[in-house]
Amino acid sequence: MTVLARLLTAAVIAVLAASPVHAQDAPAVDDDAIAVDREKGLAEWDGIVAVLSHPRCANCHVEDAYPRWSGPHYGATRLHAFNITRGEDGSGFGNAALRCASCHFSSNSSKLHGPPGAPLWHLAPAEMAWWQKSSAEICAQIKDPERNGARTLEDIAAHVRDDPLVGWGWNPGPGREPAPGSAEDTFRAIERWAAAGAPCPAG
Amino acid sequence: MRLTVNGNPIDIDADPDMPLLWALRDLAGITGPKFGCGIAACGACTVLVDGTPVRSCALPVGMVEGDVVTIEGLAGADGLSVVQQAWLDEQVPQCGYCQAGQIVSAHALLEEIPDPTDDDIDNAMAGNLCRCGTYPRIRAAIKRAAAEKARTGA
Numbered sequence: 229m230t231v232l233a234r235l236l237t238a239a240v241i242a243v244l245a246a247s248p249v250h251a252q253d254a255p256a257v258d259d260d261a262i263a264v265d266r267e268k269g270l271a272e273w274d275g276i277v278a279v280l281s282h283p284r285c286a287n288c289h290v291e292d293a294y295p296r297w298s299g300p301h302y303g304a305t306r307l308h309a310f311n312i313t314r315g316e317d318g319s320g321f322g323n324a325a326l327r328c329a330s331c332h333f334s335s336n337s338s339k340l341h342g343p344p345g346a347p348l349w350h351l352a353p354a355e356m357a358w359w360q361k362s363s364a365e366i367c368a369q370i371k372d373p374e375r376n377g378a379r380t381l382e383d384i385a386a387h388v389r390d391d392p393l394v395g396w397g398w399n400p401g402p403g404r405e406p407a408p409g410s411a412e413d414t415f416r417a418i419e420r421w422a423a424a425g426a427p428c429p430a431g
Numbered sequence: 432m433r434l435t436v437n438g439n440p441i442d443i444d445a446d447p448d449m450p451l452l453w454a455l456r457d458l459a460g461i462t463g464p465k466f467g468c469g470i471a472a473c474g475a476c477t478v479l480v481d482g483t484p485v486r487s488c489a490l491p492v493g494m495v496e497g498d499v500v501t502i503e504g505l506a507g508a509d510g511l512s513v514v515q516q517a518w519l520d521e522q523v524p525q526c527g528y529c530q531a532g533q534i535v536s537a538h539a540l541l542e543e544i545p546d547p548t549d550d551d552i553d554n555a556m557a558g559n560l561c562r563c564g565t566y567p568r569i570r571a572a573i574k575r576a577a578a579e580k581a582r583t584g585a
Contacts, residue, residue, distance in 0.1 A: 273584070311557035312530070316550075324547075325555035327541035330484050331471040337489050342470040 269424030273280040284397040291357035320351035336401030346396035369375035381422040389415035437504030447493020463502035474559030477532035502531035517576035525563035
């Protein structure tokens with residue numbers, strides 16, 4: 229519930245409390261039910277953010293210009309080799325003569341450390357950064373139309389289920405740990421989280 | 432399957448998962464593109480597919496959609512391309528193993544950015560490794576080619 233909605237609800241309750249006749253007709257505000265929904269919603273969010281913050285997703289949801297590499301063979305997470313960046317044009321598709329698609333084709337290389345692949349390989353826009361962001365920060369971003377591509381939560385759920393590049397996270401090729409669960413699991417978790425009021429954890 | 436390579440149709444009998452580089456070198460006899468790493472990590476195998484540089488060692492031949500141009504296809508009826516000539520003029524190669532890929536990437540850069548800055552060159556060429564360390568001469572050759580293309584309208 230937004231702050232404005234809470235204020236309006238409080239105002240309505242105050243007005244109705246001062247007018248006992250009308251108060252009998254007012255919808256009951258069940259604080260216990262809201263608390264249960266929030267608890268359920270936060271549990272769903274924990275599963276969702278485990279996916280979004282997983283390296284298969286977060287390594288290309290970065291605030292700066294550099295995609296990341298990580299995995300059991302890399303030690304600490306590192307910058308993508310070859311000075312790869314989102315591109316001087318800000319597109320996320322790389323630079324002139326060295327686009328993401330120069331190496332990342334529509335399917336994974338079968339070779340260990342070969343380039344992973346999915347259609348339209350590119351970096352997410354910088355405002356959609358997840359890498360090294362907290363659960364609360366990612367949650368706020370996901371719900372903010374200014375930073376989520378003007379998507380509704382329903383749009384986001386469908387995007388996770390249907391976009392081939394997102395789906396790559398669960399089929400990342402040899403030597404890479406997939407994101408937890410599946411695209412379908414995550415789609416359903418987002419739906420349940422939205423139904424529970426899409427609560428975010430405290431920052 | 433049929434590929435178009437350097438303007439010529441080529442029929443090959445290949446597993447679709449065979450890397451394009453293998454098809455070019457072993458089946459079509461086009462040996463300009465070189466094998467370096469096999470995982471798109473060095474750039475020696477770079478060719479153009481519809482004008483975009485790709486690492487042919489990692490691209491399955493069954494996924495090729497478009498005309499392929501290799502280093503052999505850059506030269507025209509009048510001789511070497513402007514970029515190839517600049518490579519000679521600047522005496523870029525030492526061992527020369529990477530230069531087919533370097534020149535193809537440089538060609539693509541100049542098609543997109545006719546007058547590249549140092550940063551443009553670094554951004555475009557960083558995926559083409561040269562173990563001899565000829566990078567200063569690579570940069571000089573690209574600038575020479577850019578100037579020559581501007582002068583001649585090539």
